[in-house]
Amino acid sequence: MISKKTSEKNLQLFTFPKDGKSSKNILDKGLLITFEGGEGSGKSTQCKRLVNKLVSEGVNSILVHEPGNTPMGEQVRKWIKSKSIKNPIAETYLFCAARAELCKAVIEPALDKGITVIVDRFIHSTIAYQGYGKGVPLDVIDQLNTITIKDLSPDLTILLDIDPDLSTQRINKNINIELSSLNNNKKKSKRENFEGNKYENMSMSFHHKVRNGYLEMANEQRSSWSIVGAHQSESRVADSIWKRVKRLIDTHKSN
Numbered sequence: 001m002i003s004k005k006t007s008e009k010n011l012q013l014f015t016f017p018k019d020g021k022s023s024k025n026i027l028d029k030g031l032l033i034t035f036e037g038g039e040g041s042g043k044s045t046q047c048k049r050l051v052n053k054l055v056s057e058g059v060n061s062i063l064v065h066e067p068g069n070t071p072m073g074e075q076v077r078k079w080i081k082s083k084s085i086k087n088p089i090a091e092t093y094l095f096c097a098a099r100a101e102l103c104k105a106v107i108e109p110a111l112d113k114g115i116t117v118i119v120d121r122f123i124h125s126t127i128a129y130q131g132y133g134k135g136v137p138l139d140v141i142d143q144l145n146t147i148t149i150k151d152l153s154p155d156l157t158i159l160l161d162i163d164p165d166l167s168t169q170r171i172n173k174n175i176n177i178e179l180s181s182l183n184n185n186k187k188k189s190k191r192e193n194f195e196g197n198k199y200e201n202m203s204m205s206f207h208h209k210v211r212n213g214y215l216e217m218a219n220e221q222r223s224s225w226s227i228v229g230a231h232q233s234e235s236r237v238a239d240s241i242w243k244r245v246k247r248l249i250d251t252h253k254s255n
Ligand code: ATM
Pocket: 038, 039, 065, 066, 067, 080, 095, 121, 122, 123, 125, 126, 127, 129, 130, 199, 200
C-alpha cells in the first residue's frame, strides 16, 4: 500500500497506491493515527509494523512522515537535519509549512477516499520540540497548528515513551554498529552525517523537556492518546499498539 517515488536523489515523494479504494476496506472512513516520541524510541519501525498489520487486517492504509513526503516537505527535512536555525520560531514556521502541504496534498485526499493514514510525527512534535523544548509560546504554536491542519485532528496519538538516557544509549549503539560495518572512507562520511544531525546533538536537558512535554499532553488527553513504554521489546511494543488500534477500529467498523 505504501508507494514512494524517488524523483531526485534522497527525495522521498509519496504517491497514492494505484489500487486506491479498489481493494476491500473494512472502514468507510479513514482514520488518522499519529506517532510521537523522542529520537531512538523506535517510532519508524512501529509505524511500518502497524501499517502492514492494518493492511493485512483489511484496513486500507498509508504511512507518511513529517517533515516529508511532498517535494517541499523533503526539502524542509533536508534543511532541518543539516543546517542550524537560530530562531525557534523560524523553525516552527518551517515545520508548519511542510505540514500544511502534506495535509493538503496527501492526508486530506487519503482520508476522503476512506484510507487510514499513519503519520510519523504530527502537530504534537512541534509542541514538544519547539514549545516545551525550545520555549516557543504554546499558544502561538496552538494557533499555527490550527491554521495548518484546520479541522483535521488525530483519532489516536501513540506516544512511544522512553527515558532519553536510554534512547541515547540505543542511538550510540546503532551508530557504532553501522560505523563498524563500513570501510574507512565511508566511516568518515557516516560520522559526519550523524554529527550533522543537530537534534541528536541537543543537550540531555532538551530531550528531557521534550519527553516531559509529551507526557503532559498525553496525560491531559488520555482518551485520544496511548502511552506505550518504548523500553520494551519491539514485538511487545507492537502488541500494545495493536491492542489499542484494534479497539479504535472496532468502534469505526462498517456494519
Ligand atoms: P525524525 O523524523 O528522524 O525523528 O527527525 C525529524 C526531527 O525533526 C526530529 N528530531 N529529533 N530528535 C524532531 C524534529 N521535529 C521538530 O522539532 N518539530 C516538528 O514539528 C517535527 C515534525 C519534527
